[in-house]
Amino acid sequence: MEYRLLGRSGVFVSPLCLGAMNFGECTEEPEAIRIIHKALDTGINFIDTSNSYGDVLGDSERMVGNALQDGKRDKVVLASKFYFPQSDDPNDQGASRRHILQALDESLRRLKTDWIDLYQIHRPAMDTPQDETLRALDDLVRQGKVRYIGCTTYPTWMVMEALAISDKCNLARFITVQPPYNFLDRRIENELVPLALRYNLGLIPWSPLAMGILAGRYKSVDSIPEGTRLGGGGPFVKGRLTEKSIQAYEKFAVVAQDLDITPSQLALLWVKDQPTIVSPIIGPRTEAHLDYALPVLDMHLDPESSERLDQIVPPGSAVSDFHNSSRWMKMKLDV
């Protein structure tokens, strides 16, 4: 299997990253551990979690930590995140030095490890000067508790600002950005992708299957199957499950059929082989979900299919709004 450099570092990761977002929410611990072990057995060496995942906050990190006992930790490139509130305390959240130092120790304890490979800011903290955050993260790198740093769902200009601050103040710099990116929302191709190309940032997209829309999970805007994540009626559903996104899915599925692979496989494959992408983050709820994804590790997208897909959702465009949980993107698509 092909391993890829993680942005501007010397670290190699698998071209799919196992996301632990569902662990401790839809997925109980025994199955979560089976999923992790199966992923590692097939060659995936990259796991992403956050201190905010789990119905009980931190349960996702705990399950990952338990799964990596017995000597499995050393071969894994382990990513986690901070930013979202951990309690009612107004300082138990955000991107301050005070919170970061606390949050990191708690994540290390739950993950049962001495170091995190990639420590990421989960959302931009617009009101916190970025040198505050970057200095704290740099200290963690120097202390050996963190190997590299990254950010998630940032506006492009703030990634650029952070790179400039790191350069000017001689601090550790972001090597990755984790944006929302899938075939139904290609907007990062306008600003973030050109920036990533110039500065050798690795992109590790979230929601590559578009919450299952690209897996064919929804037949219409009105009939949301029970037990699906969109069925939970989260606040972001309305902008994502749209007529246009279902129409786009139907055309997309024809391309998948012609390639003799499943739509969800094509969705992953498409993201995986876009410029600047290192590893899309897959978030399987069940072992069966993982089984569908694994063959993609060895697939490559041919240019003809890529062009066909560009006809359905053109470069830089969107028919479904995966930036609506970003806290900064205001754009509505259905106007």
Next chain:
Amino acid sequence: MEYKLLGKTGVKVSPLCLGALNFGGGEAEDEQIRMVHKALDAGINFIDTANRYRGGESEKIVGKALATGKREKVVLATKFHGPMSDDPNDQGVSRRHILQAVEDSLDRLQTDWIDLYQIHRPIFEVPQDETLRALDDLVRQGKVRYIGSSSFPAWMVMEALAISERYNLASLVTEQPPYNLLDRRVENELVPMALRYHLSLLPWSPLANGILAGRYESADQLPEGSRASRLGFISTRVTSRSLKAYQEFALVAQDLDVTPAQLALLWLLNQPAVTAPIIGPRTEAHLDDLLPVLEMELDPSISDRMDQIVPPGSAVADFHNTHGWMKMKLYP
């Protein structure tokens, strides 16, 4: 009239900037010079042109209009980047071209200095320190007072600011983006960045090619002689969606007893980070319609009604289709 600070400079400019995009001499030369004088008489002190507008004719008209002792009170902006001949080096953002282009613009403008010298479009392949060092030299030589950019992605403005700080060079004080009620996409990245760094935004196409002035009634039948009937990148902006938005917008203007064009400007010049929209009148009558905006104030409750028509950060017409970096297609 309230004059506003231009970015983080101490220079004050009128809240409307006279754009010379449509000035090209010929039979209309007298009218165009009268328009410049009329704008100055009304209190406008900010004029924007570019070396490539009408192959340099626009700069010449502006120069002529200001030659009779009017230059000193005007904050004069122009731009470089577009090709001025077939020579592959007679364009772009290299030191070589910039040093030539500024002399040519100064000649046409009949002046010793340009107040705001702007990069007309970004060029990704050229390291920005090449461009910024050349512009800094022009500032130190006294040929240019300040520098700005036009139609840049927000991250490249941010990159330019960081390079200027790092190497102690003159830094961008303005950015000139496409921005109007029908295309509000700059509100997602550029506006927050501009607010943080005290950058002035000088929106181009504030009337959305006249769509917001009621120039177009249907997407199928474009008026003869209109720019949309001649230019493909403009006709794609005249859609059923953008015309529907215009019709809702025109009702607000009616309620306020102002013309749609006036409301389009008034709304835009009161948006965060905006210093002065650039108006590009073709005729004196256009200008006459717009000048009263200088003395108008916006009722803050109007913003909510506008947000209902086109929500913040959103777009119903594509005004980012004249530069290479924005690929996004809007759906009709």
